[in-house]
Amino acid sequence: MMSFAQWGNALYSGDKSYAVVPKRKVFVSLAAAVIVVGLMLAAAIGFNRSIEFTGGAQFDVTNVSDQSEAKASDIVTGTGLVPNAKVTRVGTNGVRIQTESLDSDQTAQVRDALVSAYGVDASDVQSSTIGPSWGKSVTTKALQSLVIFMALIAVLMTVYFRSWTMAAAALLALVHDIAVTFAVFVITQVEVSPATVIGFLTILGYSLYDTVVVFDKVRELTRDVYDQKRFTFAEFVNLAVNQTMVRSINTSVVALLPVGAILIIGSLLLGTGTLTDISLALFVGMIAGTYSSIFIASPLLVMLQERMKKTREHDGIVAKDRQARAADSSQGTPAPVKVAPVVAGRRLSNAHQPKRKKTQR
Numbered sequence: 001m002m003s004f005a006q007w008g009n010a011l012y013s014g015d016k017s018y019a020v021v022p023k024r025k026v027f028v029s030l031a032a033a034v035i036v037v038g039l040m041l042a043a044a045i046g047f048n049r050s051i052e053f054t055g056g057a058q059f060d061v062t063n064v065s066d067q068s069e070a071k072a073s074d075i076v077t078g079t080g081l082v083p084n085a086k087v088t089r090v091g092t093n094g095v096r097i098q099t100e101s102l103d104s105d106q107t108a109q110v111r112d113a114l115v116s117a118y119g120v121d122a123s124d125v126q127s128s129t130i131g132p133s134w135g136k137s138v139t140t141k142a143l144q145s146l147v148i149f150m151a152l153i154a155v156l157m158t159v160y161f162r163s164w165t166m167a168a169a170a171l172l173a174l175v176h177d178i179a180v181t182f183a184v185f186v187i188t189q190v191e192v193s194p195a196t197v198i199g200f201l202t203i204l205g206y207s208l209y210d211t212v213v214v215f216d217k218v219r220e221l222t223r224d225v226y227d228q229k230r231f232t233f234a235e236f237v238n239l240a241v242n243q244t245m246v247r248s249i250n251t252s253v254v255a256l257l258p259v260g261a262i263l264i265i266g267s268l269l270l271g272t273g274t275l276t277d278i279s280l281a282l283f284v285g286m287i288a289g290t291y292s293s294i295f296i297a298s299p300l301l302v303m304l305q306e307r308m309k310k311t312r313e314h315d316g317i318v319a320k321d322r323q324a325r326a327a328d329s330s331q332g333t334p335a336p337v338k339v340a341p342v343v344a345g346r347r348l349s350n351a352h353q354p355k356r357k358k359t360q361r
Contacts (some may be wrong), residue, residue, distance in 0.1 A: 008246035010242045014239060021238035024299030031176045031296045038179030038275045041186040048185075049129055050193035052138050057102040059110060060126045062094040064118045072097050075117045081106045081294075088191075101129065108265050142197045149201060150174070153208060161215060165308075169300035170211045173292040177207045180288040181281055188280075195278040203285025210251065210293035218298065229321045233311050241298045252290040261285050 010016035051058050061072070076085040086098040102110065107127050112145040114125050131258070150171060157167035163252040181200065185192055217240040225233050305311050328354045 011242045027295045031307040035179040038183035048189040059097045165304040173297040199281030201279040207289025
């Protein structure tokens with residue numbers, strides 16, 4: 001059984017290869033299904049939006065001995081001012097209660113009820129109110145930031161790679177990452193807050209970075225693809241995906257370790273709602289971004305490129321050349337796409353080292 005390093009060297013040299021691009025229709029179809037399901041879940045069930053988006057009143061109570069959600073909900077609804085309340089634990093001795101909008105007198109009544117029921121000082125109960133107009137503004141700004149981000153990325157990718165197909169494939173892969181993250185938040189009903197939006201934008205940047213790494217290798221291998229007739233564009237792209245696979249996995253593992261630690265600490269130790277919104281978005285988005293850069297962006301690039309006349313004609317030339325080689329028994333089976341094997345270097349003896357020239361004075 002080969003080690004991880006040997007596996008990576010085998011992938012880079014072409015001695016070992018996974019058929020990612022040849023199975024592009026399967027991966028792209030699965031991605032399309034995930035996007036449809038994610039959007040349908042978001043429309044049918046909806047997100048658990050935080051108070052910053054919906055507006056309302058929030059009460060933070062600290063130094064409590066009982067963090068029971070039922071107790072906090074009963075205290076607030078017992079005032080008769082609100083029909084229900086959303087309660088979350090904060091840290092090891094606090095609770096956060098969110099209700100619909102209240103005026104100043106109603107806010108004071110709820111605060112007094114919490115002080116009396118929990119037996120804490122008045123300074124241990126903090127209240128704040130967010131109007132619905134502010135929440136609507138946050139939602140609008142979040143959507144605007146996402147649209148601006150996608151537009152800038154489309155322009156930058158097109159200019160950098162000088163290829164609109166690479167830009168389109170990268171953007172479609174980002175849509176997959178967003179859909180996956182949306183679906184997870186809808187299913188788990190984790191609260192979506194402004195911090196979650198920051199997480200969304202962060203994972204888009206991370207996913208894009210991973211895709212750029214793969215596409216840089218694609219551009220390197222396909223620079224003169226039309227000047228030869230032994231291999232197709234799709235075969236070179238598949239080689240590029242395999243060559244960058246180990247790097248993508250290593251980068252993802254290193255990034256997921258601290259994010260996973262934050263997610264676990266925020267969920268189990270600090271209470272639900274604390275750091276969970278942004279850490280869950282980062283954790284899910286990084287995994288989805290790594291997957292999409294390998295199994296979605298590159299297959300999509302090939303599918304878009306094969307719609308071009310130049311690529312179709314070149315594929316036909318390669319197919320005819322292979323038929324001619326197959327007819328000639330001396331040529332044998334066409335060689336797979338590969339580069340020179342990776343060989344470890346060694347230091348030469350001192351006799352082979354460059355000699356310093358003597359300077360004349």
